Amino acid sequence: MFDFDALSHLLPKQTVLCIGDLMLDEFVYGEVSRISPEAPAPVIAAQRSEIVIGGAGNVARNIAALGARCIFVGLIGADDAAETLKRHLAQESGIEALLVIDASRPTTRKVRFVSEHFSTHMLRADWELARPASAEIEKQLLDVILPQIVRADIVLLSDYAKGVLTARVIRNVIDAAKKFGKRVIVDPKSANFAIYRGATLLTPNRKEFAEATRSRADTEINIAAAQEAMILADCAAMLVTQSEHGMTLVARDGEAIHVPAMSAKVRDVSGAGDTVAAMLAVALAVGADWETVLRLAAAAAAVAVGKQGTAVVLPQELRRKVLPHATLAAEDKIVAAEDLAARLDGWRQEQLRVGFTNGCFDILHPGHVKVLTAARATCDRLIVGLNSDSSVKRLKGPDRPVQDERARAEVLAALEAVDLVVIFDEDTPIRLIETILPSTLVKGGDYTREQVVGHEIVAANGGEVVIVDILQGHSTTSLVERARSGKS
Structure with a gap:
């Protein structure tokens, strides 16, 4: 990296x-x-x-x-x-x-x-x-x-x-x-x-x-x-x-x-x-x-x-x-899952290493930025899988997300480290990973390689799983709780 x-x-x-x-x-x-x-x-x-x-x-x-x-x-x-x-x-x-x-x-x-x-x-x-x-x-x-x-x-x-x-x-x-x-x-x-x-x-x-x-x-x-x-x-x-x-x-x-x-x-x-x-x-x-x-x-x-x-x-x-996609407008980086194949075909023809990471990214904080920057360093192009609003509600509760999926996607797409954002509706990104077959699968947090969703698919395709240490003191859940309680 x-x-x-x-x-x-x-x-x-x-x-x-x-x-x-x-x-x-x-x-x-x-x-x-x-x-x-x-x-x-x-x-x-x-x-x-x-x-x-x-x-x-x-x-x-x-x-x-x-x-x-x-x-x-x-x-x-x-x-x-x-x-x-x-x-x-x-x-x-x-x-x-x-x-x-x-x-x-x-x-x-x-x-x-x-x-x-x-x-x-x-x-x-x-x-x-x-x-x-x-x-x-x-x-x-x-x-x-x-x-x-x-x-x-x-x-x-x-x-x-x-x-x-x-x-x-x-x-x-x-x-x-x-x-x-x-x-x-x-x-x-x-x-x-x-x-x-x-x-x-x-x-x-x-x-x-x-x-x-x-x-x-x-x-x-x-x-x-x-x-x-x-x-x-x-x-x-x-x-x-x-x-x-x-x-x-x-x-x-x-x-x-x-x-x-x-x-x-x-x-x-x-x-x-x-x-x-x-x-x-x-x-x-x-x-x-x-x-x-x-x-x-x-x-x-x-x-x-x-x-x-x-x-x-x-x-x-x-x-x-x-980092050629840093100059793209944010909306040009947000693609539907069904339109992903065309982008992948072009990158594969150039033999570029494609990386993948995923998350809810409800309120973007320094911990997220660290993971995304580290993920981009492992590859030539980084795709971020973003949980849809319905997916976030199932995972985080009825009062989440704080921001809707379009707002979250636009914030992610504005980051230089991110080349594409794909919104998915399932609870896990397994279907996206099967489509992308990334060279690197990056996850932030206290995970083992075997706990990362899709690690078997990536390994079978000759890719690698990269775990990035989380930045202590930063989490979306704690930020939301502090905001709702009025604490600074």
């Missing part, structure tokens, strides 16, 4: 040391309406251009945008592109940039020509020298990097194979990080995963994983191949990103977690991998578990691909993706 807001409040306290290949990304946007008379080539009528920090620099930007601090170490040349990068990095308040200059190489620069109307890349021009840094530059990099490790909560290596992350630099950084008890995430480029030996997490994409493990790239992730690669790399886990097919994490102990891609209108995939790497680093730094880390990364990727160019993801954008 995780509380998104609590996690967000921890981010500013985290520092990520990001090391990798820095690039200058330029985007030229325009329209193509004719072919050049000089050659059979399209002519783009340039309308605007943008300059963005790219490569590992974009990872650093995303770390800072998410609210954490970033110490960034990269390599630049002695040219105009380097000066441009330094100016832009100086404007990023969350990044402490420590740049090593190699006058023998150009600063890596990529210019993309993009159709404004269709959001498609038509051409890319690259200026780069993709060769390992010299022994002298390696020493300069290590002299800058190693003193920073003790300051960081986690280390992230963003390898674009442009020369910064040589075998010597990688080895020294991982060994030093282990010495100080710091975890290391590697977004690898080399097909020889052994050079990243000792890292905590490797994050290859499907193609990189297939090349490194000599497995097929068009099939499901080969768990056995992943485990063999982890033994070779001596890492704790491997995360294979698969674009629209989501991402799969395989742990050293054999546990496999797959998180599907979240629905998104794709405008541009440039830099989405950088966003994922940044999200992984900051989520692990605050102590999130693997599944939470993956779901946050999937949400961040969905936001990133919906933007044009090399973009960053802001906490409020991530929040809307994780």
Whole structure:
């Protein structure tokens, strides 16, 4: 379970040391309406251009945008592109940039020509020298990097194979990080995963994983191949990103977690991998578990691909993706039992975890809020079953409920933690549970798992029952009694 807001409040306290290949990304946007008379080539009528920090620099930007601090170490040349990068990095308040200059190489620069109307890349021009840094530059990099490790909560290596992350630099950084008890995430480029030996997490994409493990790239992730690669790399886990097919994490102990891609209108995939790497680093730094880390990364990727160019993801954008129904009007969250199937079908197609809890919720109090917040933390979508007025009367007595079912439903639906409210007329929600087959069934109070209505159904479907400790001193019955007796 995780509380998104609590996690967000921890981010500013985290520092990520990001090391990798820095690039200058330029985007030229325009329209193509004719072919050049000089050659059979399209002519783009340039309308605007943008300059963005790219490569590992974009990872650093995303770390800072998410609210954490970033110490960034990269390599630049002695040219105009380097000066441009330094100016832009100086404007990023969350990044402490420590740049090593190699006058023998150009600063890596990529210019993309993009159709404004269709959001498609038509051409890319690259200026780069993709060769390992010299022994002298390696020493300069290590002299800058190693003193920073003790300051960081986690280390992230963003390898674009442009020369910064040589075998010597990688080895020294991982060994030093282990010495100080710091975890290391590697977004690898080399097909020889052994050079990243000792890292905590490797994050290859499907193609990189297939090349490194000599497995097929068009099939499901080969768990056995992943485990063999982890033994070779001596890492704790491997995360294979698969674009629209989501991402799969395989742990050293054999546990496999797959998180599907979240629905998104794709405008541009440039830099989405950088966003994922940044999200992984900051989520692990605050102590999130693997599944939470993956779901946050999937949400961040969905936001990133919906933007044009090399973009960053802001906490409020991530929040809307994780808690998308918070922006719905209350009436849109209240559904009849017979209309529930349509909502469930859509969520199941997205492979989202659906949670369920229930109650009378006659007078909403802090104890209710605690249970609902905890319930939402166990799933991607939370359905609340609400006892109807006739059901409450049978359970609580003829003078209850204090508020009618519509009023109670609207108050629940106004809560961000709640995605749907379904009113049921029976004394127990067993029929709703049979329909929903939730991944998590949450109950607050002094219950055992076996006492929770529907626990057998949930267990048989592979779900889990979660008991949330009640908040002492808060109950609807006591509130009603005090109100009717005139006591404060």
